Amino acid sequence: MSSSEERLAAPVRNGSFGWALLASELAVLFRRRRTIAMLLALALIPILIAVAVRLSSSEVSAGQGPPFLDRITQNGLFVGITALVVAIPLFLPLTIGVAAGDTIAGEAGLGTLRYLLVAPAGRVRLLLVKFAGAAAFCLAATLTVAITGAVIGAILFPIGPVTLLSGDTISVVDSIGRSVLIALYVTVSLLGLSAIGLFISTLTSVPVGAMAATIVVAVTSQILDVLPQLEWLHPWLFSHYWLGFADILRQPILWDSFSDNALLQGGYMVVFGALAYGRFATKDILS
Amino acid sequence: MTRVWVRWLPAVVVPAVIAVAVVAVPMQAGAAVDLPDKTAQEVLGLVSDSTVSSFSGTLEQTSNLGLPDLGSALSSMPSGSGDSETDAAASAATTALELLTGSHTARVFADGADNLRVQVIDSLNERNLIVNGDEVWFYDSETNEATHLAIPADVHADARAELEDATAKAQAEAGAMPTPAELADRLLSDLDASTEVTVGTDTAIAGRDAYELRLTPRTDETLVASASIFVDSETGMPLSVDVRAHGQEDPAFRVAFTKVSFTAPDAALFAFTPPAGATVTEQALPEHDGNADHEALTEKDLSDLAAGDLPVTVTGEGWAAVAELPAGTVSAELTSSPLFAQLTTSVTGGALFSTTLLNVLVTDDGRVLAGSVPVETLQAAAAE
Numbered sequence: 001m002s003s004s005e006e007r008l009a010a011p012v013r014n015g016s017f018g019w020a021l022l023a024s025e026l027a028v029l030f031r032r033r034r035t036i037a038m039l040l041a042l043a044l045i046p047i048l049i050a051v052a053v054r055l056s057s058s059e060v061s062a063g064q065g066p067p068f069l070d071r072i073t074q075n076g077l078f079v080g081i082t083a084l085v086v087a088i089p090l091f092l093p094l095t096i097g098v099a100a101g102d103t104i105a106g107e108a109g110l111g112t113l114r115y116l117l118v119a120p121a122g123r124v125r126l127l128l129v130k131f132a133g134a135a136a137f138c139l140a141a142t143l144t145v146a147i148t149g150a151v152i153g154a155i156l157f158p159i160g161p162v163t164l165l166s167g168d169t170i171s172v173v174d175s176i177g178r179s180v181l182i183a184l185y186v187t188v189s190l191l192g193l194s195a196i197g198l199f200i201s202t203l204t205s206v207p208v209g210a211m212a213a214t215i216v217v218a219v220t221s222q223i224l225d226v227l228p229q230l231e232w233l234h235p236w237l238f239s240h241y242w243l244g245f246a247d248i249l250r251q252p253i254l255w256d257s258f259s260d261n262a263l264l265q266g267g268y269m270v271v272f273g274a275l276a277y278g279r280f281a282t283k284d285i286l287s
Numbered sequence: 288m289t290r291v292w293v294r295w296l297p298a299v300v301v302p303a304v305i306a307v308a309v310v311a312v313p314m315q316a317g318a319a320v321d322l323p324d325k326t327a328q329e330v331l332g333l334v335s336d337s338t339v340s341s342f343s344g345t346l347e348q349t350s351n352l353g354l355p356d357l358g359s360a361l362s363s364m365p366s367g368s369g370d371s372e373t374d375a376a377a378s379a380a381t382t383a384l385e386l387l388t389g390s391h392t393a394r395v396f397a398d399g400a401d402n403l404r405v406q407v408i409d410s411l412n413e414r415n416l417i418v419n420g421d422e423v424w425f426y427d428s429e430t431n432e433a434t435h436l437a438i439p440a441d442v443h444a445d446a447r448a449e450l451e452d453a454t455a456k457a458q459a460e461a462g463a464m465p466t467p468a469e470l471a472d473r474l475l476s477d478l479d480a481s482t483e484v485t486v487g488t489d490t491a492i493a494g495r496d497a498y499e500l501r502l503t504p505r506t507d508e509t510l511v512a513s514a515s516i517f518v519d520s521e522t523g524m525p526l527s528v529d530v531r532a533h534g535q536e537d538p539a540f541r542v543a544f545t546k547v548s549f550t551a552p553d554a555a556l557f558a559f560t561p562p563a564g565a566t567v568t569e570q571a572l573p574e575h576d577g578n579a580d581h582e583a584l585t586e587k588d589l590s591d592l593a594a595g596d597l598p599v600t601v602t603g604e605g606w607a608a609v610a611e612l613p614a615g616t617v618s619a620e621l622t623s624s625p626l627f628a629q630l631t632t633s634v635t636g637g638a639l640f641s642t643t644l645l646n647v648l649v650t651d652d653g654r655v656l657a658g659s660v661p662v663e664t665l666q667a668a669a670a671e
Contacts, residue, residue, distance in 0.1 A: 166428070270301050278296075
């Protein structure tokens with residue numbers, strides 16, 4: 001495998017905190033054909049939405065279809081937001097599941113894990129680097145949807161001042177700032193799932209199993225989140241605040257869900273990070 | 288094997304620490320507060336002396352009235368079926384029902400008596416009520432519709448009263464919650480010999496120390512066990528109102544600030560221009576344009592109601608009062624709707640809409656009896 005050779009060649013000195021390892025991990029991740037294919041698939045979501053709305057002759061009335069769909073014809077900048085609403089429940093968790101489930105199990109499945117650990121990188125450092133890689137993928141996936149949406153929206157529809165949920169209007173420049181905030185919010189939202197994927201990935205050497213399990217966890221969490229009988233559980237589900245990014249579209253911005261979400265995702269990261277450490281540090285690496 | 292044990296330690300310690308934090312933090316926030324003792328009179332004085340007119344805050348409203356959560360049933364109700372009058376009546380009814388079930392969050396910004404903005408926070412949507420001097424705007428992001436109500440500069444006293452009616456109606460339409468101050472005013476004005484007023488436990492509400500003014504009905508004939516008003520110890524502004532029902536641990540109805548600040552909000556919040564693309568409805572004041580549209584008509588109905596034009600008979604006193612509306616008040620469309628059948632149970636003499644705080648009996652001959660009293664009292668009043 002050229003990827004592992006490359007990483008083994010990367011000098012990992014004590015005290016360098018594994019920046020070189022991280023750089024090579026990111027390079028391998030984003031050069032992988034699978035990663036590029038997933039990002040392209042995500043980019044298709046806003047393109048499909050925009051083209052469908054552009055070609056359709058029937059007027060979309062307010063309240064129909066995904067949220068914000070009716071705003072697209074008036075303002076192309078809403079394409080990215082609509083695409084994010086569409087992508088959050090399934091497509092984003094799907095790709096994150098693949099990226100995070102592959103982290104450790106993928107190396108184990110290819111038989112490259114033991115070589116990675118031969119280098120004095122340490123298992124903790126490898127876990128951190130793998131998690132950072134998964135987090136970088138979250139950011140890349142979210143930005144792909146948001147930026148493609150903004151670009152295709154600008155091409156196919158007029159752009160102008162953006163109407164917020166509160167009815168106030170903000171300038172295009174302000175709206176770009178809010179879009180960046182939304183992308184950050186969605187990225188943070190997905191970190192908890194990444195940590196769960198990392199933990200599951202340490203349990204097995206079959207990457208497909210880890211990916212599928214991570215995606216199942218994401219879907220299960222969302223199903224539990226809509227059952228009214230489990231209302232006490234809802235604030236604890238990592239998917240509970242996934243659509244809370246709408247609070248950034250209020251005037252003034254409502255930061256409550258942003259901070260609640262960050263706290264919750266932080267909790268998931270710490271708990272599943274500790275579990276992944278317990279498992280990975282005590283594991284016999286045979287492959 | 289000690290090393291294996293040590294490596295699993297974080298996986299045990301971290302959840303434990305989080306669990307402790309989850310339990311400890313709310314307990315600390317709700318810790319007992321010790322304020323200088325005050326009599327009920329003094330706390331009432333604190334409320335009436337309150338001069339707070341500029342504030343911003345977040346309100347949480349929870350209802351626990353023993354009704355099913357109707358959110359999905361209500362949103363799936365067909366709308367726009369053509370008959371605007373039925374639609375409007377149905378939407379008003381569903382908004383009222385929505386307020387009675389589940390919980391809601393709203394942000395309130397107020398600056399003086401003339402500037403007010405209420406934002407009802409829905410998931411991915413928001414409803415706004417903006418009052419800026421003579422301008423009243425209502426905006427719903429879901430339908431992208433704005434309603435405008437302009438008050439002529441030379442408003443005389445009557446028009447001012449009508450405006451308040453209209454505002455109240457717009458608020459009800461918005462599903463906007465009454466602020467604690469409004470609720471407290473209403474409750475305090477109802478105080479008479481029927482109610483025992485005591486000062487309860489000092490509590491922290493929205494991070495501020497508050498006195499609890501507890502009102503307990505002197506009669507057992509009512510469903511209301513007690514009502515509490517939490518009054519900010521510094522400013523005298525009511526921060527929370529709880530209404531408890533008999534045999535229920537959680538408050539049946541609660542409006543409380545979760546965050547409050549007494550600095551004047553940004554003036555730009557009260558300047559509202561409807562967004563481009565929104566459907567704007569101009570709403571005339573009823574006295575100028577009484578019959579022009581349906582909205583104005585309902586407003587007129589409301590003011591008629593306020594003026595006592597509808598023959599409401601009240602029997603019983605204080606908390607145990609029963610209000611009776613004559614036959615024909617409730618339209619046949621409403622009583623024959625599936626939602627009505629779902630919400631009511633059939634009892635001797637009619638259909639009963641029952642909550643932990645209020646019972647409404649629609650008799651077979653079309654009369655409506657309502658009160659915070661047990662069903663038997665309503666049935667007895669209906670039989671008279």
